[in-house]
Amino acid sequence: MLLEVFIIQEGSSLLLLSHSFTKKKYKIDGNLFSGLISALSMFTTELEIGDIKHFQTGELRVLITTYKNIIFVGLVDDDPHSEFIEISLKNIREEFLKEYSQEIENWSGKISIFEDFRKKIDEIVYTEFSKYFIEKDFPKNVISVVRKIQSKFESKYLKFIGKETGIARAETQSSFKSLKKQIRRELSLFSINNVSSTNEQELQIDIPMCPICRGIKTPEFSCKFLEGFIEGYIEKSLSLGSIQVRETKCIAHGDEHCRFITNLN
Numbered sequence: 001m002l003l004e005v006f007i008i009q010e011g012s013s014l015l016l017l018s019h020s021f022t023k024k025k026y027k028i029d030g031n032l033f034s035g036l037i038s039a040l041s042m043f044t045t046e047l048e049i050g051d052i053k054h055f056q057t058g059e060l061r062v063l064i065t066t067y068k069n070i071i072f073v074g075l076v077d078d079d080p081h082s083e084f085i086e087i088s089l090k091n092i093r094e095e096f097l098k099e100y101s102q103e104i105e106n107w108s109g110k111i112s113i114f115e116d117f118r119k120k121i122d123e124i125v126y127t128e129f130s131k132y133f134i135e136k137d138f139p140k141n142v143i144s145v146v147r148k149i150q151s152k153f154e155s156k157y158l159k160f161i162g163k164e165t166g167i168a169r170a171e172t173q174s175s176f177k178s179l180k181k182q183i184r185r186e187l188s189l190f191s192i193n194n195v196s197s198t199n200e201q202e203l204q205i206d207i208p209m210c211p212i213c214r215g216i217k218t219p220e221f222s223c224k225f226l227e228g229f230i231e232g233y234i235e236k237s238l239s240l241g242s243i244q245v246r247e248t249k250c251i252a253h254g255d256e257h258c259r260f261i262t263n264l265n
């Protein structure tokens with residue numbers, strides 16, 4: 001899974017931007033890393049431009065692509081889902097060059113101009129994640145991938161990926177009642193569930209055999225992906241602005257089921 005992205009200027013080895021999706025303990029010193037990558041990339045110049053090269057360093061895999069003197073690096077942990085990560089990295093490369101090619105030519109050396117690009121990286125990565133999840137064997141891939149990455153990924157990113165996937169799965173509903181039915185059916189693809197409401201503003205969803213957190217023990221509520229998924233699903237279904245879904249019980253936390261609540265006010 002894609003853990004971090006580095007964008008480095010070739011030659012100077014200057015780190016233009018690093019962006020991490022993981023919790024702190026997995027972060028790597030970006031400046032040290034960019035020197036290493038710059039050195040590594042010298043051995044790859046004979047390869048086709050724009051191609052993606054892979055290096056294995058211990059448990060991590062490094063994906064590198066160089067174009068127009070900019071090196072794009074994806075740090076990936078060992079897993080078989082590299083296909084869509086390569087696509088993500090290629091899209092990041094394309095968008096970055098589209099946005100900054102000219103600026104880099106007369107660049108003042110101010111690194112802060114690249115800060116805004118983080119949003120773009122997030123957008124690209126969430127979109128590719130959700131595409132991959134939906135196009136291939138939904139929701140089997142979701143469950144296996146999310147179970148694997150959730151201890152490493154920052155929870156806000158898990159939630160975003162879930163939300164993007166929920167939005168992509170949802171269809172516009174005419175009423176609250178049909179939404180309830182639709183959510184029940186959609187979540188039954190993951191596991192049995194119970195959707196209830198006391199009024200048309202509140203929704204409570206219980207999942208007694210949550211496939212995302214089953215067998216895991218954490219002090220916090222851990223099903224951030226599902227929290228985001230339900231949130232995106234409801235927002236898109238009812239064409240609402242931003243709503244909040246919260247997990248208030250979690251099997252990983254020792255509860256008898258995972259519970260998600262939302263207020264549509």
Ligand SMILES: [Zn+2]
Binds near residue numbers: 210213221223258259
């Ligand atoms: Zn849970």
